[in-house]
Amino acid sequence: MTVYIGLLRAVNVGGSGKIDMIALAALLSRMGLGDVHTVLQSGNVVFRTDVTEVTPLEVAIERALSEQLGLRTDVFVRTLPEWRSILRQNPFPLEAKTDPAHLVVTLLKRAPEPSEWRDLERSIPGRERIQGAGRHAYIVYPDGIGTSKLTAAVIERQLSTRSTSRNWNTVQRLDQLASS
Numbered sequence: 001m002t003v004y005i006g007l008l009r010a011v012n013v014g015g016s017g018k019i020d021m022i023a024l025a026a027l028l029s030r031m032g033l034g035d036v037h038t039v040l041q042s043g044n045v046v047f048r049t050d051v052t053e054v055t056p057l058e059v060a061i062e063r064a065l066s067e068q069l070g071l072r073t074d075v076f077v078r079t080l081p082e083w084r085s086i087l088r089q090n091p092f093p094l095e096a097k098t099d100p101a102h103l104v105v106t107l108l109k110r111a112p113e114p115s116e117w118r119d120l121e122r123s124i125p126g127r128e129r130i131q132g133a134g135r136h137a138y139i140v141y142p143d144g145i146g147t148s149k150l151t152a153a154v155i156e157r158q159l160s161t162r163s164t165s166r167n168w169n170t171v172q173r174l175d176q177l178a179s180s
Contacts, residue, residue: 001034001048003178005083006061007107008043009074009164010152019043019071031064037177043073044170046178054079074162076107080178087175090168091131095140100168102144106137107166112159120158125149139165 008019021038024045028036033047051057058075065071078086086105090096095103112120117132124130128150129140137155141148145167156163166174 001050002052003046003048003080004054004057005078005080005174005178006045006047006058007076007164007166008045008065009076009162019065019069023069024065027064027068028061031060039174039177040170042166042170043164044166044174046174074109074164076109076164078107083171083175083178086136087171089133090138092129092138092140096168099142100172102141103168104139104141104145104165105168105171106139106155106163108135108137108159109162111135112161116159120155123154123158 008024021041024043025036025038028045028047033049036045036047038045049057054077058077061075061077062073065073065075090103092103111134112132120132121130126148127142128148129142130150131138139150141150152163152165
C-alpha cells in the first residue's frame with residue numbers, strides 16, 4: 001500500500017470550515033483508506049491505500065467531505081516520495097533551521113506556467129521570498145505570515161490555481177508520521 005499525505009484547504013481557521021479530526025479520520029477509514037492518522041487540527045492527514053492515482057483520490061475525498069460532512073474544500077494529496085522530494089529540494093535551508101515557523105510550503109492543484117511564477121514574484125510587495133517548483137512553492141515570510149500582503153488569495157489569483165500552505169514544522173511533522 002502507498003503512503004499518502006493529505007492536506008485540506010482552509011479548515012478550522014478563523015471559525016470557518018470546521019471539521020473534527022476524529023470525524024475526518026473516520027470518514028477516510030469508511031472510504032477504505034488504511035492506517036489513517038491526523039496531525040494537528042488544520043486538516044492534515046496521513047493514510048495508506050492501494051489507489052495509485054492522486055487526482056481521483058483527491059476528488060473522491062472532496063466529494064465524501066461534501067456529501068457526508070457538509071464541508072466543501074479542496075484536498076491536496078501527495079505520495080510519501082513526493083513529500084520527501086519537497087523536503088530535500090527546499091531552497092531555504094537556513095530558514096528551515098533558524099525560523100521554520102516563517103517558512104511555508106504551499107501545495108498547488110496544478111503546476112503554474114513559468115510566466116505565472118514570474119508574475120507572482122513581481123507582485124510581492126514586501127520582503128517575502130518565493131521559489132516555485134512544479135505543484136508546490138516555498139515561501140519565506142521574514143516579517144510574519146499574519147501581516148504579509150502575500151496572502152493565499154494573491155497567490156491563487158496570480159498562479160490561477162487553488163492552494164494550501166503549511167509551515168516547515170508541520171511539513172516535517174507530517175514526514176515523521178508518514179515514516180513511522
